[in-house]
Amino acid sequence: MVAIVDYRAGNLSSVLYALTYLGYKAIITSKLKEIMAAERIIFPGVGAAGKAMVDIKKLGLDKAIKEVFNAGKPILGICLGIQIIFERSEENNTHCLGIISGEAKAFPHPLYGQRDELLKIPHMGWNKVKFIKLHPVFNGLDPRAEFYFLHSYYPVPKDALMAFGLTEYGIEFTSALAYKNLIAIQFHPEKSGRPGLKILENFCNWSP
Amino acid sequence: MLSKRIVVCLDVRGGRTTKGIKFRENVDVGDPVQMARLYYEEGADEMVFYDITASAEYRDIMIDVVEGVAQQIFIPFSVGGGVRTLDDMRKVLLAGAEKVSVNTAAVLNPKIIEKGAKAFGSQCIVLGMDVKKVEVSEKIPSGYEIVIHGGRTYTGIDALWWAKEAVSLGAGEICLNSIDADGTQAGYELTLTKLIAENVSIPVIASGGAGVPSHLYDVLMKANADAALIASIVHYGTYSIREIKEYLHSHGVKVRMVW
Numbered sequence: 360m361v362a363i364v365d366y367r368a369g370n371l372s373s374v375l376y377a378l379t380y381l382g383y384k385a386i387i388t389s390k391l392k393e394i395m396a397a398e399r400i401i402f403p404g405v406g407a408a409g410k411a412m413v414d415i416k417k418l419g420l421d422k423a424i425k426e427v428f429n430a431g432k433p434i435l436g437i438c439l440g441i442q443i444i445f446e447r448s449e450e451n452n453t454h455c456l457g458i459i460s461g462e463a464k465a466f467p468h469p470l471y472g473q474r475d476e477l478l479k480i481p482h483m484g485w486n487k488v489k490f491i492k493l494h495p496v497f498n499g500l501d502p503r504a505e506f507y508f509l510h511s512y513y514p515v516p517k518d519a520l521m522a523f524g525l526t527e528y529g530i531e532f533t534s535a536l537a538y539k540n541l542i543a544i545q546f547h548p549e550k551s552g553r554p555g556l557k558i559l560e561n562f563c564n565w566s567p
Numbered sequence: 568m569l570s571k572r573i574v575v576c577l578d579v580r581g582g583r584t585t586k587g588i589k590f591r592e593n594v595d596v597g598d599p600v601q602m603a604r605l606y607y608e609e610g611a612d613e614m615v616f617y618d619i620t621a622s623a624e625y626r627d628i629m630i631d632v633v634e635g636v637a638q639q640i641f642i643p644f645s646v647g648g649g650v651r652t653l654d655d656m657r658k659v660l661l662a663g664a665e666k667v668s669v670n671t672a673a674v675l676n677p678k679i680i681e682k683g684a685k686a687f688g689s690q691c692i693v694l695g696m697d698v699k700k701v702e703v704s705e706k707i708p709s710g711y712e713i714v715i716h717g718g719r720t721y722t723g724i725d726a727l728w729w730a731k732e733a734v735s736l737g738a739g740e741i742c743l744n745s746i747d748a749d750g751t752q753a754g755y756e757l758t759l760t761k762l763i764a765e766n767v768s769i770p771v772i773a774s775g776g777a778g779v780p781s782h783l784y785d786v787l788m789k790a791n792a793d794a795a796l797i798a799s800i801v802h803y804g805t806y807s808i809r810e811i812k813e814y815l816h817s818h819g820v821k822v823r824m825v826w
Contacts, residue, residue, distance in 0.1 A: 377641055483569075484612075509690055
């Protein structure tokens, strides 16, 4: 069973539909008991870091996620889920979960592309991820594959060794990271067609 | 670098897709979920569903369609037509759509953009604009006027002003439809698209007029649209999405080539 953690951050049904489509059992839940009992957890979310952390604390999920992490269960953070695992986010200057060292930073403004064109923020649409190291969860992907992004802040892990995937949008940033039993990605695998489904499938089969 | 997006539009009436979608083997061309699935597999980057049902009694059927689509296709999609209130927006988003599109409703009540953006985030709110070319006047300095009710009613609103106003109200994207080009298959309205795309800070989807793949090249590269919307060109089976993308790719447009 996969628990999709519900911390009131946007619509989570797409993640559930993708897992169901792949044939995995999953539930959307904010109940600590169900999260602790799950085999693996997905920590998705769209929205603002400030409000997300308030809700996470209110629901007691901050401790639960740390506990699950310490227990060695596979965790996948998606989008806002990659940002609030850090110590802090520049968005609303928020203190975050602090599972790993680093922060979420705002894209520089103005932001220019390779041909000096002004880039729009949020970074929204299909972009490539350059996977720089092997990992079972990022296995079997076509190097030309693209993924769906939607964000205005980007992840900056303190330890560069955690970076497994890099994406370029005006700057180059870490779009996929892995550390022990934790995987975190900035893009939406549930909205990235077959390559995205492949990552979800790999995650569901992964034993760290 | 972001890829330019190819957005496929399906019109839905009473839960069924409409107008001139050619017969395809093993696919119920009237079923929006099956059609969406087909275009998803052919490489659409995003989809738009327009509920052209006139009456409210079919609203719930549309929500069923949205849910069905969300369970089958794993790319972003938006829903437009008949979205008038925050409650309409919430239902569509909870059913699994990424975005909702407002058009006539936003002209009549611009606050819906602001309210929607506050409640669900700007990225969820698409402003649909139907535009006709008119004489340049004091009232319409850009020479492009907003029309509503499917192009029948002139509003006296300047298209460029309205696009900027919508951005300041919190719209996250503009779907720009030229009523003059719509249905002609003679190419997108490049002057209009360039005008809007270069004067707003949010992505612009160009709509209306696609007949051959080079039309998409023109609107994406010469008029700087972020995305191109297509309908008849693929519904009639004139071109497949792959053919269109291969044309664009070979002409140096960055598009998503594996899916």
